[in-house]
Amino acid sequence: MSAMLEVDRVRKSFGGLLANKDVSLRVPAGGIFGLIGPNGSGKTTLFNSIVGHHPIDAGSIRFEGREISRLRVPEIARLGLLRTFQQTRIYGGMTCVQNMVISVPTSELGWRSMWQRTPEPDLRKAGDLLEFVGLFPKRHLRAGDLSFGQQKLLELAMALMSAPRMLLLDEPTAGINPTLINGLLERLRRINRQFGITLLVIEHNMRVIMELAEYVYCLAHGELLAEGKPEQIQQDPRVLDAYLGAR
């Protein structure tokens, strides 16, 4: 079976620092995959390489069979491969609803429709998705006035609004109130099941990733250290070493 996302021996260095050393991973369509590793192990660098934030030094990245390692950020996004940011990024000066309606798939923002007001179906969909992440009552607040956790949820809703094929989530539970994490996990599963979006999740919280992901890749010092089902990873002595050694 061909994978939705195929990362093949990607190498990326910043000056003398080798951030990713021949990293390979495959995410099949419809899966929820996890990417873990201690701080500075190159997880976010890999995300940035995939979505086109910087050039890679070697290797190939294919999305649905298409080579994307030379494309730029917006081009990759338009293919349906989106990412969220670890330091959440939303449009702070606009209201939540405005944040949502401007995130519709760009194919719907044709030249003609640009000059019109937001159509009613978009508004309804925005409302539904805000309801889904629990932000509906706050929809007319400036997004910049939301708490960090709420901004995180808004960013997730915005990503859903643009109906991607695959989502790269960079630490979706970081900064979220621990009592809300279970609800978020449930939502992520529903995103995967109901909306049919393939997920690749960077996570620091081991409990979360073990519960959520069906398959986990572990990076350490820029190299792929281990991969496998969550149970296998959890018991892998190399993974434990990497985490304990980093502390």
Place this chain on the structure above:
Amino acid sequence: MKARTVRGLVASLVVALALLAPVLVPSYRSQMALLWVMIVFALTWDLLGGQMGYNSFGNVLFVGVGMYACVLVQRDAGLGYYTGLFLGSGVGALLAVALAAVLGSGILGLRGHYFAIGTLGLGIAAGELAGGWQFVGAGGGMVPPLFPGEVGGRETFFYYLCLALVAVTLPVLRWLYRSRFGLVLNAIRDDEDKAEAMGLRTTRYKTAAWCISAFFLGLSGGAVGNLLGFIDPREVAFAGSTFGVWMVLMAILGGKGTLWGPVIGAVIFHVTKELFWTYLLGWQRVALGLLIVVIVVFFPVGILGWVRERWPERFGHGVEELPGESSR
């Protein structure tokens, strides 16, 4: 009385005053005509600076291009006065749009202070080029043809012409800010990297916004040149340190990123400027420089920005329902 009725009354009063002003205070017609142009300047600057977050110091480039194009058509096309003026203004507007489209992909790729300084350089370079080009009168500039009508008719004519410019610009921008296009501009302002990560074709929208801005500036260039009665490349047409800064300042004083902010800012700034010119003879330019520094340093949020901070719900930011919206 309902808020709607009050607003309607105020609006009709303003429109009536604007239409009757040449009759009521005929001696100020030129200054008031210039005020309308200033409002256009501030509005079009805010399209980029306030709505899109691209703070340009070089928009005066398009005013100058429009001005020169118009007067050149008037000089060389051999048309009647009014035909020449209107056709020239149109040519100026189109030239400005073309220039914005060509420069846009390069210049609008610059971010933040690089864009600000780059556009500053662009505007002044245009002035220096025009100042060396014999065909457009070089450093001596050009003089538009004389107004054919009776004495005093000139001021009234240009008053209504400049008023018409505002009457076109304001509704167009108002409509633009309520469309999805306006939302994209705001998204670019708030976080351009995020907008790109969401797949928006930012360069296209930025260039379009710059072209719209250039269109109105190019259109008003001809009127300004004819109203002032002469074109100097550095002091009038591509005047980076007068018109170029003033448009920025008026938008900031009134409140960046709002429709009415630039209008309010332009009125206050222009009136203050005229008062300086009347009462501070010899020191007016120094006072104006001081005013610029004081506004930027002490009041960078602007009037409407301040109002928005005090009463955010007036701008639709709040938890309560908007009228006409069903709750779920």
Place this chain on the structure above:
Amino acid sequence: MDNLRLLIDAPVLSAQLLIDGILIGAIFALSAYGMALVWGVMGLINVAQGELVMLGGYAAFFIYRAGIHPLFAVPIAAAALFVGGWLLYRLVIFRIVDKDLFISILATFGLSILLQQLANTLFGADVRTAESGFRTLFLFGGAVTVSEIKLVAFAAALLTGGFLILFLKRTRMGQAIRATAQNARAARVMGVDTGRVYAWTFALNAAICGASGALVAMTWVVHPYLGLPYTIRSFMIVIIAGLGNIAGVLVAALALGAAENFAGFIFGAEYQAAFVFLLLVAILVWRRVWLARERRYLQ
């Protein structure tokens, strides 16, 4: 374009242009280094940089008119501008140091207009110069002329820059300035009074601009509106060289001086200023295209 042929036919002309350009370039390097200092330490782009040069020029002119040889005007102008820069910081600049870059650009732009108009009102719009009374040297049998004052100015510019570097390396205040440039918050935690450091930085910048202005008044002329090209040149040099790269600033400044001289000769002197501004735009755009091709983005 005829002049281009002339250049090819008479290589000695090129030597003349090159020498003149390089000698002028050293003066650009001074104000550019000042801008890099303020930018690096305070995170502020000072658009009024050229006006500080202009004020230094007027200081030199008035000293010259008082009957003192203009060479002595260099340190005096620097001292006067040091005080002026300090006052400017305490009155205005300190309010915009921590604001966003656009506000600081706009505020210093306003300041530059204010200083221009002040100079225009107080000193008049006339073009002034400070006569040094130096002779002109004839080299290669008279084919290349070098006025001694330009050589002196070149040496003085290097000397001033050297003094500043020594100050930054050797004195306690210099070390505090460099520490603040590295990390202002850390410096504050370590007990550095960053307010004082900023004041010193801005005053030093004003002083170095003052010195460069005095040299401009001697080798060339002063008038109230000469500032903006100096600001733009400084900005351009800093972009090419990068912050905190002294050798780069000097090389870029000398190259810019030479390039400007050649452009002025080839396209005509009336287009020399246009060349400077267009070069800025070209460099900015080229830099951006180059970065974008690398799939990299400007922050």
